[in-house]
Amino acid sequence: MADADYIKLIKELLLFKEPQKVEKFILKENKRDKEPGEQENSDAINVDAKRKKSKGMHLNKNSESKQDEKQKQESNEHGKKEQKSEISEKLSVNLEYMKRIYSIPQNGDIILREFDIVVKDKVIPAFMLFYDGMVDRKVINDDILQPLMLLSNLDIKGDEKCIAEFVRNHLLPHNQLNEVKDYRKVIDEINFGGCGIFLEGMDSAFAADVKGWEHRGVERPNTEQVIRGPQEGFTEILRVNTALVRKILKDEDLIVENITIGRRSKTPCSMLYIKDITNDSLVNEMRRRLENIKLDYIIDSGELEQLLEESGFSPAPQVIATERPDRVASLLSEGKVAVILNGSPFALVAPATLAGLVHSPEDSYVRYPYANLLRLVRIIGILFSLLLPGVYIAITTFHQEMIPTDLLFAIEASREKVPFPSLVELLIMEIMFELIREAGIRIPGPIGPTLGIIGALILGQAAVSANIVSPILIIVVAVTGIGSFAVPNFSLGLTFRILRFAYIFLGAMSGFLGITVGLFIQGIFFTSSKSFGVPITVPFGPKTTRVWGGNELIRSPIWKQERRSDYLNTKDEAKQPNISRKWAEQDEGSGNNEE
Amino acid sequence: MKNKITFGRFEATCITITLLSTQLFLNLPRIMMEAAWTAAWILTVYISLLALVLFTIIFKLYKRFEGKDLLDLGEHIGGSIGRIIVGVIVLFFLLYIAPVILREFSENIKIIALPQSPLSFVMIFFVAGMIAASYLGIEAIVRFSAIIVPIIIAGYLLIIAGSIQYTDISRITPWLGSGPYEIFVKGIPRISVFAGIILIYLLFPFIRTYRNFKTVGYASIGLSGFFLIIGVLVFSLVYQYPTGTESFLPVYQLARLIDYGRFFQRVESIFVIVWVASALLHLTTLLFLIVYVFKKTFKLEFYKPLIIPFSIVVYTLSFFPHNLISAIELEKSFRNLAWIISFLLPIVLLVIARFIKKNPKKEAGNA
Numbered sequence: 001m002a003d004a005d006y007i008k009l010i011k012e013l014l015l016f017k018e019p020q021k022v023e024k025f026i027l028k029e030n031k032r033d034k035e036p037g038e039q040e041n042s043d044a045i046n047v048d049a050k051r052k053k054s055k056g057m058h059l060n061k062n063s064e065s066k067q068d069e070k071q072k073q074e075s076n077e078h079g080k081k082e083q084k085s086e087i088s089e090k091l092s093v094n095l096e097y098m099k100r101i102y103s104i105p106q107n108g109d110i111i112l113r114e115f116d117i118v119v120k121d122k123v124i125p126a127f128m129l130f131y132d133g134m135v136d137r138k139v140i141n142d143d144i145l146q147p148l149m150l151l152s153n154l155d156i157k158g159d160e161k162c163i164a165e166f167v168r169n170h171l172l173p174h175n176q177l178n179e180v181k182d183y184r185k186v187i188d189e190i191n192f193g194g195c196g197i198f199l200e201g202m203d204s205a206f207a208a209d210v211k212g213w214e215h216r217g218v219e220r221p222n223t224e225q226v227i228r229g230p231q232e233g234f235t236e237i238l239r240v241n242t243a244l245v246r247k248i249l250k251d252e253d254l255i256v257e258n259i260t261i262g263r264r265s266k267t268p269c270s271m272l273y274i275k276d277i278t279n280d281s282l283v284n285e286m287r288r289r290l291e292n293i294k295l296d297y298i299i300d301s302g303e304l305e306q307l308l309e310e311s312g313f314s315p316a317p318q319v320i321a322t323e324r325p326d327r328v329a330s331l332l333s334e335g336k337v338a339v340i341l342n343g344s345p346f347a348l349v350a351p352a353t354l355a356g357l358v359h360s361p362e363d364s365y366v367r368y369p370y371a372n373l374l375r376l377v378r379i380i381g382i383l384f385s386l387l388l389p390g391v392y393i394a395i396t397t398f399h400q401e402m403i404p405t406d407l408l409f410a411i412e413a414s415r416e417k418v419p420f421p422s423l424v425e426l427l428i429m430e431i432m433f434e435l436i437r438e439a440g441i442r443i444p445g446p447i448g449p450t451l452g453i454i455g456a457l458i459l460g461q462a463a464v465s466a467n468i469v470s471p472i473l474i475i476v477v478a479v480t481g482i483g484s485f486a487v488p489n490f491s492l493g494l495t496f497r498i499l500r501f502a503y504i505f506l507g508a509m510s511g512f513l514g515i516t517v518g519l520f521i522q523g524i525f526f527t528s529s530k531s532f533g534v535p536i537t538v539p540f541g542p543k544t545t546r547v548w549g550g551n552e553l554i555r556s557p558i559w560k561q562e563r564r565s566d567y568l569n570t571k572d573e574a575k576q577p578n579i580s581r582k583w584a585e586q587d588e589g590s591g592n593n594e595e
Numbered sequence: 596m597k598n599k600i601t602f603g604r605f606e607a608t609c610i611t612i613t614l615l616s617t618q619l620f621l622n623l624p625r626i627m628m629e630a631a632w633t634a635a636w637i638l639t640v641y642i643s644l645l646a647l648v649l650f651t652i653i654f655k656l657y658k659r660f661e662g663k664d665l666l667d668l669g670e671h672i673g674g675s676i677g678r679i680i681v682g683v684i685v686l687f688f689l690l691y692i693a694p695v696i697l698r699e700f701s702e703n704i705k706i707i708a709l710p711q712s713p714l715s716f717v718m719i720f721f722v723a724g725m726i727a728a729s730y731l732g733i734e735a736i737v738r739f740s741a742i743i744v745p746i747i748i749a750g751y752l753l754i755i756a757g758s759i760q761y762t763d764i765s766r767i768t769p770w771l772g773s774g775p776y777e778i779f780v781k782g783i784p785r786i787s788v789f790a791g792i793i794l795i796y797l798l799f800p801f802i803r804t805y806r807n808f809k810t811v812g813y814a815s816i817g818l819s820g821f822f823l824i825i826g827v828l829v830f831s832l833v834y835q836y837p838t839g840t841e842s843f844l845p846v847y848q849l850a851r852l853i854d855y856g857r858f859f860q861r862v863e864s865i866f867v868i869v870w871v872a873s874a875l876l877h878l879t880t881l882l883f884l885i886v887y888v889f890k891k892t893f894k895l896e897f898y899k900p901l902i903i904p905f906s907i908v909v910y911t912l913s914f915f916p917h918n919l920i921s922a923i924e925l926e927k928s929f930r931n932l933a934w935i936i937s938f939l940l941p942i943v944l945l946v947i948a949r950f951i952k953k954n955p956k957k958e959a960g961n962a
Contacts, residue, residue, distance in 0.1 A: 016900035398708055399864040404857075510712065510720055512864060513704055516871035517720045523743065524728045528735035541738035543605045 027533035091200040130195035136212025176209035221323040226362040238342035244325035265297040301344035317491035318531035335570035351532035381486030390503030398511030414470040609744035611815035614791030617877040624830040624845035634772025636828040643820030646789040656945035682892025693881040694912035700874040702919040728879040750869035757853035762832035790933035
C-alpha cells in the first residue's frame with residue numbers, strides 16, 4: 001500500500017495533468033470617457049463601474065449560487081444539531097436551553113443571574129447571561145440590573161401592553177440594545193462580550209452590547225518606527241483600528257464593510273476602501289475572497305494573509321501588512337483595499353507591488369531628496385542581504401582575478417590558518433547568525449543581554465582567534481545581516497533571508513553563472529506572480545505609464561504626484577490638480593507684474 | 596482565436612532586441628570583419644538599412660492580416676497542410692539555431708569563467724533557466740525582459756564607453772575594406788543577422804494590432820541595428836583588421852581592456868552577468884518559440900508537457916558539434932541562409948495569401 005502511494009506521488013510529480021480551467025482575476029480598467037478627476041463626470045464613472053460590477057457578478061453567478069446552496073445546507077445541519085432556534089415564551093425552557101448550550105455549571109466564567117422584575121404590579125421572573133471578564137461590570141450593574149430590578153417598582157406612565165416594548169421603552173436605559181427572536185443571535189452576542197436578557201412570557205430576548213474586556217491602548221507601533229510622522233499604531237480592537245483610520249481620512253466615502261470570518265470563532269473583520277476611488281472589481285474580488293474563507297477559527301491577520309494570497313509558492317509577499325494607521329490611510333487614498341481583523345494589530349493592504357514593499361511610511365513625510373536617498377539605501381540593503389555572501393563565494397572561488405592584488409593578499413593572509421573551504425566557513429557563520437537572530441526573538445526578556453554577549457564573543461573575537469573563520473568573512477556576514485534589517489517589510493526580509501542560501505550554493509557551484517541563473521529564475525518568478533490581479537513587478541514589467549514619476553520606486557516631489565498609480569485603474573485618477581501649489585503661481589505672477 | 600495574453604510595445608521591443616542583438620556577444624563583430632575587413636561597420640550599416648527596407652515590404656504586405664502569425668498564414672493558404680509545412684520549416688529553423696547558440700554560450704562561459712567545469716555542467720545551468728522560464732510562460736518572460744533588457748543595454752554601453760579611449764580612426768582605413776562588390780553584393784545574405792525578427796511574425800497574435808506590429812518592428816530593428824553598428828565600429832576601431840579576425844569573443848575582448856583607475860582593472864567578470872542574462876533570455880525565448888510553434892503546428896491543447904522533452908532535445912543536439920569552432924561554423928552557415936526563412940518565407944506567404952480570397956464567413960467559422 002505504501003509502495004503504491006510512492007508510485008502515485010512520483011507519477012504526480014512527473015506526469016502532466018491537465019490544468020483546471022480557472023478564470024483568474026484581472027484588475028479591469030475603468031472606462032474613461034472624459035478627463036477623469038473632474039467632479040461632473042464622477043457620477044458617470046460610478047454608473048459605469050456599477051454596470052461593470054453587475055457584469056462581474058453575472059460571471060460569478062453560477063459559482064455563487066452553488067456556494068449559497070452549500071451555505072444553506074451547512075446552516076441546516078447546524079440547526080438540526082441545536083434542534084430549535086426560536087426563543088420560547090416559557091422562561092424555564094429558555095433557561096434549560098441556555099444552561100445546556102453553555103454547559104452550566106461546568107463552564108466557570110459564564111455568569112447566570114436570575115432575578116424578578118415588576119411590570120405594572122406583575123412580578124415577572126427573568127435571567128441574564130454573560131461572560132465574566134468580557135463585559136463591563138459597571139454597565140451591567142448600573143444600566144441593566146439596577147433599572148430592571150429597582151426602577152420597575154416606580155410608577156411609570158405608559159400604556160404599552162407588550163412586556164417587551166414596555167421594558168425596552170422604560171426599563172432598560174442602555175444604548176445598544178437589540179431584541180432578537182433567535183437563540184443563535186443571542187448566543188453570538190454573548191460570545192462576543194454581550195449580555196442576553198430573557199423574560200417570562202416574552203418570545204424574544206434582549207441582547208445588549210456591554211463589551212468591556214481588558215485590552216492594550218493605542219501605543220507606538222513596534223515594528224514600523226519613524227522619526228517624522230504620526231506615532232500611533234493599531235491595537236487589537238477592531239473598532240479602535242477602523243476609527244484610527246477614519247480619524248485620519250475624515251471622508252464619508254471611506255466605506256468600512258463588516259465581514260465575519262471563521263465558522264466557530266465568528267471573528268469580525270472590516271474591509272476598508274474609498275468608494276469613489278477604488279476600482280470596483282478590486283473591492284468585489286476582496287469581498288469574494290473574504291466571504292469564501294471557510295475555517296473554524298482565525299486568530300491573526302497573518303493567517304488571513306495566507307488565506308487571501310493568490311500563490312502560496314511565490315517567494316514574494318502579495319499583501320502589505322502594516323501596523324500604522326497613517327500608512328493604511330495613505331494606501332487607501334491611492335486606491336487600494338485594506339482589511340483589518342479583530343484581534344490583530346496588523347492591517348492587510350492589497351494589492352502589493354515589489355516597489356511598494358520597499359517603501360517606508362516615512363518616505364512621504366520627509367523631503368523628496370532625503371526619501372530617495374533612504375530608498376536607495378534600502379535597495380542596497382536588499383541587494384546585500386540577498387547577494388553578498390553568494391557573490392563573496394563566487395569571487396573567492398571562481399573569479400579571483402576580479403580582486404585587486406593587494407586585497408587578494410589581505411584575504412589570502414586572513415584565510416591562511418582557516419582549515420575550511422570558504423563555503424563551509426560561510427555556512428557556519430550564516431547558520432550562527434540565523435541562530436542568534438532566532439534566539440534573540442524567542443529569548444525571555446531578562447536574559448536578553450546575555451545573548452548579545454555570547455553572540456558578539458562567538459561571532460566576533462573567539463571564532464577568529466580559534467581560526468575557525470577569517471575576519472573578512474565576519475565583515476561579509478555582518479554586512480549581510482545589517483542589510484537584511486534595512487528591508488522595511490518583514491515578509492520581504494524573510495524572502496531574501498531564505499533565498500540568500502540558494503545564492504550561496506549557486507555561487508559555490510558555478511560562480512557568477514550560477515548567480516545570474518538564480519537571479520534570472522527569481523526574476524521570472526517575480527514577474528509571473530500577481531497580487532490581486534496586479535503583477536507585482538509593475539510598473540517595470542509590465543511597463544506602465546509614469547515609471548519614474550509619482551511614488552513607485554523613486555519618489556517625485558509631493559506637488560508632482562498628480563495622479564494615482566496607473567496599475568490600480570482607479571475611478572478617480574487625479575490626486576491633485578496639475579498645479580497644487582497655487583501660491584507659487586501667484587507669486588510668480590505678481591513678480592512678473594512688478595517687472 | 597482568442598488570445599488572452601497580450602503585451603505592450605515596450606515589452607515586445609525588448610524581447611525582439613534580445614533575439615536580434617545577442618549575437619554581438621558571440622561572434623558577430625568578427626564575422627563582419629572577416630567579410631568586409633576594415634569596412635565591417637559599413638557592411639553592418641548596409642544590412643541594417645536593408646533589413647529596415649525588407650521589413651517595410653513585409654509590414655505593408657501584412658496590412659490585411661492583422662493578428663495572424665506565419666502559421667495562420669500557412670493555414671490561410673493551404674489549410675492544415677499549409678500550416679504544418681510552415682510550422683515544420685520554422686521548427687527546423689529554431690531547432691537548428693537554439694542548440695548552436697546554447698553550445699556557443701556555454702563554451703564561451705567555460706572559457707571565460709569556469710575552465711575546470713565540464714561543458715555539460717555549464718549547460719545544465721542554462722537549460723535549467725530555460726525550463727523554469729518556459730514553464731512560467733511568455734507573459735513572464737516578456738515582462739522580465741522589459742526589466743532586464745535596459746540593464747543589459749546599459750552594461751553593453753558601459754563596455755563600449757570604457758573602450759572608446761583605445762580607439763584610433765586610422766584602424767578603419769582603407770575605408771571600403773574588401774571592396775564594394777564584397778560589401779554590397781556578396782553582403783546581401785548577411786541580412787540573416789536580423790533573422791531573429793521572425794519572433795514578431797510568430798508572436799503577432801500577442802502584439803495584437805497592426806500599429807503595434809509596425810512600431811515594434813521598426814524600433815527593434817532600428818535599436819538593434821544601432822547596437823550592432825556601434826559594437827562593430829568600436830571593435831574595428833580598437834582591433835585592427837587582421838588581428839581582429841583572430842580574437843574570440845570580440846566584445847569580451849573589449850571588456851578586458853577596460854580600466855577605470857587603479858582599483859577597477861579587471862571588471863570583465865561583472866560583464867559575465869550581462870552575458871549570461873542576455874544568453875538566458877535569448878535561449879528561453881527560443882525554447883518557448885519551439886514549444887509554442889510545435890503546439891500550434893499540430894493544434895495541441897497544451898504546450899507545457901513539451902518543455903522538458905524539447906529542452907532535452909536542444910541539450911542533446913548541442914553536443915553534436917565536435918568543438919567550439921565547428922559550432923561557430925554551423926552558426927556561420929546559418930547566418931548565410933537564415934534570411935530565406937525570416938525574410939523570404941513571410942514575403943512569399945504574404946504574396947500568395949493576398950491572391951487567395953476566402954469567403955469571410957467561412958474564415959470566421961474556422962477561427
